[in-house]
Structure formats: C-alpha cells, structure tokens
Amino acid sequence: MTDSAKNANKVDENAEDDSVLIAKVAKGDSVAFEALAAKYTNMLFSVAYRMFPQQSDAEDIVQEALIKVWNKADLWDETKGASVSTWMYRLTYNTCIDHKRREKKGHVELIDNITADDEQSARAKMEQDETQAMLHDAINDLPERQRAALVLCHFEGLSNAEAAKIMDTTVKGVEGLLVRARKALQDKLQPYKEVLVS
C-alpha cells in the first residue's frame, strides 16, 4: 500500500475529529481551519502535483482548494455519506479541472509565445531528473479524467467507489478510465521501459 493510502487510513480513523473540526470551520473558527489544513495539505498537494506537475501550480491549487474548504465548510453534510477527506479530495479535483480549463483558455492567447515556452520547459526538463521527466510527460499526456482516476486510485490508494464519488461518476466509469490510462502509459513508456525500470 502506498504512503498516501496509509495516510488516508490514518485520516479515516480520525473521521469523527474531522466532522468536529469542519463544523467549527463552518462557524468561522480559524484555529480549526488551520488544524484541518495541516492534516490534509500534504494529501491535497500530492493529488494536485500529480495532476499539475509544477510545484507552484500545485501549491496554487492546494491554496485555492483550502479557501473553498473555508468558504464552503457549511455545505459539507455528514448524512450524504462522504467523509471530510473525500469531500476535500473532491474540492481539490474540481479545482484541478477549473485550473485546467483556465489553462486551456489562456493557451490560445499565449500561442505566439510557444517557442519561448518550449525553450523554457526544455531547460527545466534538463534540470529535472530524466526518469521523472519522462513520467511527467507520459502522465501529463493522459486525458485529464484518466489522469485523475489514476492519481486517486493508484497513487492515493483510494477505492474505485471513493474515486467515483470524487469524480462524480460510477465505479464502472472509473474502471474504464483506469484501463485506458494504464494501457496508454504502457504504450507510451514501452520504448523507455528498460531505462525506467533499471
């Protein structure tokens, strides 16, 4: 089991504490907010970073997601069956999707700067670890929902049912996304497999 999954298990054990904390946050308790944020920031960052592998982007997404937690704390409803951690994953996932849409809109305006951006990203890639760069590229090329399913189920260790709840789809839908994501990665990484595995 991944570290994230172990963390998620620890988080579940404290589900009762979470509902107390979130109730306090809904009443505007900033101390409770900071406690909740301290507990989940690493988990949210892990999702955001794997969706947007630039640390600054991922940090922005986490910040935006935490602000949503503060603003929408009173919308969390224990009776709807989602744990606080699932709800926070969902807010982060939605923020990632919003970010992606904004990025796509922005891309049209920045199209003239593609060469400069490419040079910059090429330089950045040279500075990065080669294996990580290849993986970044392969995962980054996945359609966003395939990537989200892979991040939530494979890297975060969530069950398909939890991922379905977060992504607002069915368990079968998540399974379909996972099959295609793994297949695409297998094809994409095939030429580098020896380098990567060694």
Add this chain to the structure above:
Amino acid sequence: MSRTNDNKQPMTKALFLEKLSIHGADFARWDGYDVAEAQEFLEKNDSVKDAYEQAQSLDTVLASYKVPEDLDVDALIKKTSAQIEKNKVVGFADAKDKAAKRKMGMAYYWGGGAAIAASLMLMMLMQPQTQTPVAEDVQPVELAMAAEDSAVTEDVSATLVQEEQRLFSTWEQALAEDLKQREIISLWETADARSTAMPEPEVNSRSVTNAVVDGSADPEAVQIDRFIENNYDVIEDEVLEREMDLWELYLNSEG
C-alpha cells in the same frame, strides 16, 4: 477503503486479466479478492503470466514517480489564512451569511411593523385629550387662550397625520421588501432541494464496457460530454446555473 466484498465471483482468466488491467499487479489493490487467492491463480495459470509481468513493470515505473517532499506546509497554510483574512467579505459563505442575516432581519421587519402599529394606536388614544373646551364654561381670557390652543392643536394634528402617513408608507415598504425577500429565499430553497434530490448522472456501464472491449465508440468522450453537460456549472462554482440566477437576483435586491 476496504478491499474485500461479499459478492466476489470465482476467479477466471478473463476476470484475472480484467482486474489486472484495472488495478495493476499489486493484488492488495484488487477489490474483493485477497492476495493469496490471486497469487494462487497466477501460479496455476501460465497463460496470464506475461500480462502480469507487463503490469508489474508498469507499476514499478509508476512507483518511481514521486511528489516533492520539500513542501513547506506551514508557510502554505499561513499564506492561505492570510488570503482568507484579506478576502473575508467576498465569497459565497458571506453571501449565505447575508441570507441568514436577512432571515433574521425579517423578525426585525415584523417587530418594527408591530412597534409602528402600537405607536399609532397610542396616538389615537391620546387625541381626545386635546379637544377644545366648551365656550360657556370659561372666561374671555380663557376663551382667547383656548382659541390659540385650538390653532396649536390643529397644527399638531396635521403633523401627526403626516407622521402617521410617513410611518404607514415606511411600514408598507418594509412589508413589500419582506415579501420579496421571502419569495427569493423560498425560490432558493426550492432550487437547493431540487439540486440535492437530482440523481447522479447515469452512465451506461454496459455500453462503456462493450465500447472498451470492441472499440466501437469512445465511451470516455461520451462520458465527458455527459459529465460536462450535467455538471459543468457545479464544477465552476458548486452552484447550478438556475441557482446562480436566484443568487444574483437575491444579491441585487440588496441594493
């Protein structure tokens, strides 16, 4: 987070390959199947070994994809808290807070209306005491004073009537505003109840599975279209479009 269930099917080659393609080579991830059972099937079936090794090597590659460990959590939380503090007036939570206050405010509208009504009744009770005395019972000087008093009383009465009209007008405005707010909040609550009761978007799992198998369609594209169609507004602001209209109506009515 449980990886076991009571409805598991007996392991077959097709099922093994399906689970492998979904969850990868780590049997601990396989929903509903324990590690020993899957391991036993693998050992007894050479025909699945190639596929298993491929999945295993992909898992090894993915395991090397790490998240940076140098995230300064405290600094990020402080930055977020500062941002929240800075923007405290903005956002839906505040809008909802305003709605709650508005609901509380209705009590003041009704309370204010009751106070106005009470003061009007008090004024009507006091008016007979300002009547002019009868002429036969008083001396000439007193008559002159009474005439002067009468003029003052008429002025006071006119002022009271004006004040009464002003208060009635204010009260009517308050009641109209109150009704308007109640109507908007009622619409909001209805929309909220509807959105809560709205079923999850249906995904035809059979067609998705078939499409994956025979490649006749792109089920993901279908899913994404349906997802965007059903949920785009939810993703944007966590508020449906019609609810947003109501919120705008509500917020504009504040001014």
